[in-house]
Amino acid sequence: MNGLWKPGGREPFAAFACDDATLEALRSAATETALPPEKCVRGGLRSAVQTLAVAGSPAILVVDLSECTDPLNEISALEEVCEPGTAVIALGRVNDVRLYRQLIASGIHDYLLKPLAGAQLAEALAQARAALSAPRQGEPENAARNHLATAVIGTRGGVGASTIATSLGWLFAEEHKRRTALLDLDVHFGTAALGFDLEPGRGLIDAIADPGRIDGLFLERAMTRAGDNLAILSAEAPLGKSLGNDGRAFAQLQEEFRQAFEATILDLPRAMLVEQPQVLTQLQSVVLVTELTLASARDAIRILSWLKAHAPDAQPIVALNKAQAGTGEIGRSDFEASIEHAIDHTIPYDAKVAVNAAKLGQTLAEASAATKTGTALRSLASAVAGTTEDDGAEPVKDAGRASPLGRFDWKALLPRKEQAAAKAAPVA
Numbered sequence: 531m532n533g534l535w536k537p538g539g540r541e542p543f544a545a546f547a548c549d550d551a552t553l554e555a556l557r558s559a560a561t562e563t564a565l566p567p568e569k570c571v572r573g574g575l576r577s578a579v580q581t582l583a584v585a586g587s588p589a590i591l592v593v594d595l596s597e598c599t600d601p602l603n604e605i606s607a608l609e610e611v612c613e614p615g616t617a618v619i620a621l622g623r624v625n626d627v628r629l630y631r632q633l634i635a636s637g638i639h640d641y642l643l644k645p646l647a648g649a650q651l652a653e654a655l656a657q658a659r660a661a662l663s664a665p666r667q668g669e670p671e672n673a674a675r676n677h678l679a680t681a682v683i684g685t686r687g688g689v690g691a692s693t694i695a696t697s698l699g700w701l702f703a704e705e706h707k708r709r710t711a712l713l714d715l716d717v718h719f720g721t722a723a724l725g726f727d728l729e730p731g732r733g734l735i736d737a738i739a740d741p742g743r744i745d746g747l748f749l750e751r752a753m754t755r756a757g758d759n760l761a762i763l764s765a766e767a768p769l770g771k772s773l774g775n776d777g778r779a780f781a782q783l784q785e786e787f788r789q790a791f792e793a794t795i796l797d798l799p800r801a802m803l804v805e806q807p808q809v810l811t812q813l814q815s816v817v818l819v820t821e822l823t824l825a826s827a828r829d830a831i832r833i834l835s836w837l838k839a840h841a842p843d844a845q846p847i848v849a850l851n852k853a854q855a856g857t858g859e860i861g862r863s864d865f866e867a868s869i870e871h872a873i874d875h876t877i878p879y880d881a882k883v884a885v886n887a888a889k890l891g892q893t894l895a896e897a898s899a900a901t902k903t904g905t906a907l908r909s910l911a912s913a914v915a916g917t918t919e920d921d922g923a924e925p926v927k928d929a930g931r932a933s934p935l936g937r938f939d940w941k942a943l944l945p946r947k948e949q950a951a952a953k954a955a956p957v958a
């Protein structure tokens with residue numbers, strides 16, 4: 531078995547399906563949520579009980595009850611073989627809300643009705659996984675519990691997302707004194723290592739090629755050190771071929787980071803939202819870096835709306851970067867109205883500091899310490915740190931800026947084609 535996610539040293543997952551269609555749906559949902567699809571087998575409740583009696587119970591168990599005549603009674607056989615803390619997702623054909631309630635009351639995590647619809651199963655798996663990873667009341671303090679995970683996404687290329695990701699990494703590590711991992715998910719064109727004047731190495735490419743080998747030891751060898759508290763995983767994958775990345779490596783890396791570090795920062799190319807949406811499932815915040823252009827407004831709208839639907843637990847923090855008075859295509863308040871979200875942080879444009887940072891192989895945060903840009907980056911880092919799991923504090927926002935929601939007809943800003951799309955899928 532590859533060394534994937536093993537909460538409490540257990541196998542992550544096992545699934546039992548009574549028919550081929552369900553088995554197929556389970557395998558693809560497992561793949562989608564970075565759980566091992568080979569753990570999905572044919573069989574009903576009885577096979578599950580027999581298997582678990584020998585193999586021990588996994589963290590997440592999916593069991594198909596369609597062959598049970600008395601699901602509620604029969605499922606109690608699972609209790610004997612399931613260790614506490616296993617999230618059991620039951621599947622069945624009986625559409626009865628009383629049965630559903632009784633199953634939930636008996637400790638079943640979820641009950642899904644067959645035939646399984648679309649993304650329902652993947653969502654249930656992702657949700658069970660998130661529930662198991664969430665801190666429980668009364669648990670001792672540990673690194674995983676206080677882990678801070680954020681992603682930085684640019685509305686457009688060149689807005690400075692990578693600059694902000696490396697800066698946050700440096701600030702968390704050097705000034706907040708958190709053990710920090712920076713994961714650059716742009717495996718072909720990433721600049722995280724470059725930002726620190728380092729070679730990216732092969733670590734990330736090896737991880738993608740064989741997610742099963744990712745563990746603490748692998749990370750120690752594969753990650754590039756950029757300071758006492760900061761490690762980077764980044765790549766310059768050859769342009770000749772696709773890496774055939776199914777996302778399992780990223781999920782596994784995030785899981786290992788939760789154990790080994792106190793903060794994870796993802797430098798996330800926009801396209802990943804489409805290709806690997808599961809990378810956003812365990813984040814406390816997403817920093818959306820933008821500039822004041824029409825194209826950025828359109829994509830900020832779309833990305834914020836996507837986040838609301840797919841990563842509702844991640845708090846969006848909008849950061850205007852390269853801010854220069856009087857230069858935006860769109861005025862600031864019109865922009866805020868159009869995206870229906872306040873600009874939470876404003877990072878001034880400072881060409882001199884940026885050039886200097888590049889020359890010295892430093893992050894913008896390090897090179898800009900005594901400037902307005904440096905102050906703004908530090909305020910952003912504090913806000914992101916304020917979203918840590920155990921903290922619950924609201925992030926610091928730009929003083930005195932209320933959200934201008936509803937004051938402006940934002941659709942008027944958009945090109946015609948987008949107006950139709952926006953009408954079809956309102957943001958609010």
Ligand SMILES: Nc1ncnc2c1ncn2[C@@H]1O[C@H](COP(=O)(O)OP(=O)(O)O)[C@@H](O)[C@H]1O
Binds near residue numbers: 687851853
């Ligand atoms: N606040 C800033 N002031 C001046 N230059 C900046 C600022 N932020 C980023 N840059 C510069 O913008 C360029 C693009 O930044 P980068 O982080 O690579 O963008 P992205 O990752 O969004 O494509 C870099 O040359 C960087 O130095």
Ligand SMILES: [Mg+2]
Binds near residue numbers: 691692693716721
């Ligand atoms: Mg970038």
